[in-house]
Amino acid sequence: xxxLNYLVSGLSLGSVYAIIALGYTMxxxxxxMLNFAHGDVxxxxxxxxxxxxxxxxxxxxxxxxxxxxLCTLLGITIEKLAYKPLRSAPSLAVLITAIGxxxxxxxxxxxxxxxxxxVFNSIVGNGSVQLGALSVSYVTILTIAACxxxxxxxxxxxxxxxxxxxxxxVSEDKGAAQLMGIDVNRTISTTFAIGSxxxxxxxxxxxxxxxxxxxxxxxxxxxxxxxxxxxxxxxSIPGAFLGGLLLGVIENLxxxxxxxxxxxxxxxxxxxxxxxxxxxxxxxxxxxxxx
Numbered sequence: 001x002x003x004l005n006y007l008v009s010g011l012s013l014g015s016v017y018a019i020i021a022l023g024y025t026m027x028x029x030x031x032x033m034l035n036f037a038h039g040d041v042x043x044x045x046x047x048x049x050x051x052x053x054x055x056x057x058x059x060x061x062x063x064x065x066x067x068x069x070l071c072t073l074l075g076i077t078i079e080k081l082a083y084k085p086l087r088s089a090p091s092l093a094v095l096i097t098a099i100g101x102x103x104x105x106x107x108x109x110x111x112x113x114x115x116x117x118x119v120f121n122s123i124v125g126n127g128s129v130q131l132g133a134l135s136v137s138y139v140t141i142l143t144i145a146a147c148x149x150x151x152x153x154x155x156x157x158x159x160x161x162x163x164x165x166x167x168x169x170v171s172e173d174k175g176a177a178q179l180m181g182i183d184v185n186r187t188i189s190t191t192f193a194i195g196s197x198x199x200x201x202x203x204x205x206x207x208x209x210x211x212x213x214x215x216x217x218x219x220x221x222x223x224x225x226x227x228x229x230x231x232x233x234x235x236s237i238p239g240a241f242l243g244g245l246l247l248g249v250i251e252n253l254x255x256x257x258x259x260x261x262x263x264x265x266x267x268x269x270x271x272x273x274x275x276x277x278x279x280x281x282x283x284x285x286x287x288x289x290x291x
Contacts (some may be wrong), residue, residue: 004134006256007249012140012209014248015147019202020225021232021240022154023195029235030171030191033091036098037078038199039222045071045200045209046217047113050120060123067200075196076189084185084191102219109215117214120207143205150198151241158237163190169171223231224251224267231271233284242282 020042027035027104045067052063065089082101086094110116124138158164169177170187178184207213224247232243250270254263274282 002133003120006183006252008136008140009133010249011245012248013252014245015143015227016206016209016221016244017225017228017247018147018241018244019150019198019205020221021244022150022227022237023202024200024226024229025232025234025237025240026167026191026195028229029237030167031083033083033094033190034098034226035078035083035192035195036095036222036226037066037082037101037105039218039220040102040109040194041071041074041078041196041199042106042203042218042222043109043204043213043215044074044203046120046203046213047109047118048200049123049204050118050213051209053123054121064123064201064204065150067204068197071200072197075192075199078196079189079192080225084188106215106219113215117212119277120211120213121212123204123209124208137209139205139208143209146201146205147241147244150201151237154194155237167191227268227271230281231274233281236281236283236285239281239283244280 020038023038024035027033027038048067048070049060049063052058052066053060056067072182078101082097083094086097122139126137128135128137129141158167166177166182166187167190168182169180169182174184177187202220202221202225207217225244228243228247229240230243231247232239232241247267251263251267254266258266278284
């Protein structure tokens with residue numbers, strides 16, 4: 001396989017990381033919390049699409065739509081039941097709760113969907129487009145295109161819509177936003193809804209490229225996507241996009257030219273080096289806390 005093939009494959013994987021990282025960075029940027037259950041929402045979305053398409057013979061894109069709707073509702077429910085009561089709690093309490101929700105979703109999936117693993121068929125088939133010596137699969141094209149479209153639509157939503165402006169206001173100062181008449185709770189719930197819907201799309205695209213589906217499918221991609229969000233600048237939407245793409249490319253090239261066993265270590269090593277040079281990430285802004 002040529003360098004160009006590895007690069008395109010890395011961009012495809014990075015696009016999945018970027019879509020997941022957008023959910024992380026939005027929740028952190030607005031609610032100032034890390035939702036470590038996000039990776040497991042990816043897994044739930046993949047299972048929903050799997051059963052819709054494989055068991056009930058639905059159109060694959062209808063299956064994706066159902067997965068997005070159910071994961072959106074799941075995200076809102078998790079926020080209402082697990083995180084909303086902890087709005088004023090210390091960050092450590094929220095973090096432990098997020099880990100608890102993650103394990104709850106994983107174990108529920110293990111109880112409901114056995115035996116494991118399941119084989120997830122690509123939603124666009126296994127064909128490819130030949131561009132000279134470069135072979136690009138349909139899944140790769142769809143994944144990169146979906147990532148770019150989501151990035152553009154999300155940026156326009158944040159900058160142009162009333163809810164997007166409310167999200168930016170809550171991100172800056174929750175108290176001041178509330179005094180200006182913004183419903184902070186509704187804004188945070190909307191953020192969770194959008195992030196969870198994106199997680200479902202990312203899960204389907206991930207399983208289309210790597211077709212094994214288990215209750216822990218979203219765990220490592222979730223951690224890597226969080227790494228991508230930190231890499232690009234946590235809280236920055238363009239940073240999550242850039243961080244995801246770079247992380248995917250670095251991981252794929254490390255597997256191809258260095259070692260498949262040490263690729264994860266190389267990825268996290270690059271993250272450490274970047275944060276030593278730019279503690280806020282590539283596109284993150286250094287903020288000062290008032291004491």
